[in-house]
Amino acid sequence: MSMDIFMQHLLNGISVGSLYALIAIGYTMVYGILLLINFAHGDIFMMASYFMIFAVVDFGMPIWIAIPLIILLTVILGMLLERSAYKPLREAPRMSIMISAIGASFLLENLATYLFSGVPKGYPDIPWLTKVVNIGNVSFQIVTVVAPVLVIFILIGLMWLVNHTKTGMAMRAVSKDFETARLMGIKINTVIAATFAIGSGLAAVGSVLWGAKYSSVYPLMGVMPGLKCFVAAVFGGIGNIPGAVLGGIVLGLGETMLVAFFPGLTGYRDAFAFVLLIVMLLVRPNGLLGEKSTDKV
Amino acid sequence: MSKEYILEISNLSVSYGGIKAVKDISFAVPKGEVVTLIGANGAGKSSTLRAIVGLEKPAAGSIKFAGEELAGLSTDAIVEKGITLVPEGRRVFPNLTVLENLKIGAYMRKDDLSKDIEWVCDLFPRLKERSWQKAGTLSGGEQQMLAIGRALMSKPSVIMMDEPSLGLAPIVVQGVFDIIKEINRQGVTILLVEQNANMALKAADQAYVMETGRITMSGTGTELLENDDIKAAYLGKSKK
Numbered sequence A: 001m002s003m004d005i006f007m008q009h010l011l012n013g014i015s016v017g018s019l020y021a022l023i024a025i026g027y028t029m030v031y032g033i034l035l036l037i038n039f040a041h042g043d044i045f046m047m048a049s050y051f052m053i054f055a056v057v058d059f060g061m062p063i064w065i066a067i068p069l070i071i072l073l074t075v076i077l078g079m080l081l082e083r084s085a086y087k088p089l090r091e092a093p094r095m096s097i098m099i100s101a102i103g104a105s106f107l108l109e110n111l112a113t114y115l116f117s118g119v120p121k122g123y124p125d126i127p128w129l130t131k132v133v134n135i136g137n138v139s140f141q142i143v144t145v146v147a148p149v150l151v152i153f154i155l156i157g158l159m160w161l162v163n164h165t166k167t168g169m170a171m172r173a174v175s176k177d178f179e180t181a182r183l184m185g186i187k188i189n190t191v192i193a194a195t196f197a198i199g200s201g202l203a204a205v206g207s208v209l210w211g212a213k214y215s216s217v218y219p220l221m222g223v224m225p226g227l228k229c230f231v232a233a234v235f236g237g238i239g240n241i242p243g244a245v246l247g248g249i250v251l252g253l254g255e256t257m258l259v260a261f262f263p264g265l266t267g268y269r270d271a272f273a274f275v276l277l278i279v280m281l282l283v284r285p286n287g288l289l290g291e292k293s294t295d296k297v
Numbered sequence B: 001m002s003k004e005y006i007l008e009i010s011n012l013s014v015s016y017g018g019i020k021a022v023k024d025i026s027f028a029v030p031k032g033e034v035v036t037l038i039g040a041n042g043a044g045k046s047s048t049l050r051a052i053v054g055l056e057k058p059a060a061g062s063i064k065f066a067g068e069e070l071a072g073l074s075t076d077a078i079v080e081k082g083i084t085l086v087p088e089g090r091r092v093f094p095n096l097t098v099l100e101n102l103k104i105g106a107y108m109r110k111d112d113l114s115k116d117i118e119w120v121c122d123l124f125p126r127l128k129e130r131s132w133q134k135a136g137t138l139s140g141g142e143q144q145m146l147a148i149g150r151a152l153m154s155k156p157s158v159i160m161m162d163e164p165s166l167g168l169a170p171i172v173v174q175g176v177f178d179i180i181k182e183i184n185r186q187g188v189t190i191l192l193v194e195q196n197a198n199m200a201l202k203a204a205d206q207a208y209v210m211e212t213g214r215i216t217m218s219g220t221g222t223e224l225l226e227n228d229d230i231k232a233a234y235l236g237k238s239k240k
């Protein structure tokens, strides 16, 4: 394999990994605060893609208006989901919330099938993301570079939020102890809603970048990325934000390299995530950057 | 001799499912005093405090704080009014530093905290030394100090403490009670729940005894210390 081709794969791997990272952050933040695997997260990502199609194709909005709008809509959808499917179960056993999450996921998938049909639609073209650039013999879409850079900025921003702001301090407190957080005067429902807002917003950002790479939009499009990004979050240490980013990148790179070095294994691309998960759970159940021992699941 | 009561509990009941943990109790806390609620395990002391601060919904009764009804309000609305609880088992946030634990105690405040952080650190010099340490790494006694310090940071007019001496070495317990008296001397009203009846009664102006959800006895701290039934039941001394 020549250096150029290797660079090409490396770049692809990192950029796919960055997309995974954006979605994985949502899983990890929600898990961190509610100890809940938000099974509907991948479907929120799917809905964001449909929002974009409606905004641009059906309503003819310019991209620069459509992007903030669909991020906003996705944030609202995520908060609505939390409000209706999870908030009423705040004091319920963990298993009930888990089942509610699975239900919410099915609901969104079937709602999308019912409303938008199962026939795939094309994601609107965003020229400044899909444009192909050549450097030497390596050629790539602009999104390939935009994704990792954006992820780095988002990670820095989130770490600042969590570790150096009052809201972040409240998030860390709520994640350990609802009751005592309430005693401090923290409105825990607001903090939890904010966590869902951030996770859903990032899923929407992820969907825009995703659409530039894989333009097919259909009701079950969130399932596989959702599962993989959950794996990425567990791999990095669920509850840990840099862990989710690291997990996403490792997963994206691993997958890409697997196919690059062993073309015969192309069909197993999606299986890679799960092999990674099994190995990780056997070797280091708390993930790469996870806390050593917790009272979590 | 009319006292000004900052906290008035009337006919309070608390139930868990069908089980009544607190049965129709009434008592009042005069402003500026130390009032203690003593009783054996399971008597309903914690349930009473938790109901006052809105962590449990009272099944019946009224809770008046400076004349305002608290029953039915959310916990954040209640603590905002100036009453706070140092929970049973301390419950510091282990993943936050000592300093962050103090700051989060003042979560609702928007003014400058530096003076009060200094005040709390003067009360508990150990906390100052360890301000950058994660609270989870502190000893039990230090965590109790932190939990009290954290509560003070909200500048409450009433602090309720649920068994602050639980699980602490006797010498540390003495320190905790010294602090309680000092905080009270500085003007904070205290409602203290204890199983350590001896220490609590010595510290208290007014005391109530709880048994299986009811208040069965009351009096000044000194009166109850001298009471033969109390001596037998809570102070480990046999009746004469």
Ligand SMILES: Nc1ncnc2c1ncn2[C@@H]1O[C@H](COP(=O)(O)OP(=O)(O)O)[C@@H](O)[C@H]1O
Binding pocket: B016, B019, B020, B021, B039, B040, B041, B042, B043, B044, B045, B046, B047, B048
């Ligand atoms: N969350 C709960 N669910 C059910 N029963 C409870 C709960 N908390 C306390 N109880 C019961 O209520 C009674 C009073 O408990 P508690 O108020 O904790 O007593 P104390 O603090 O005096 O030891 C006990 O019988 C206890 O088992």
Ligand SMILES: [Mg+2]
Binding pocket: B042, B045, B046, B047, B088, B162, B163
């Ligand atoms: Mg108790």
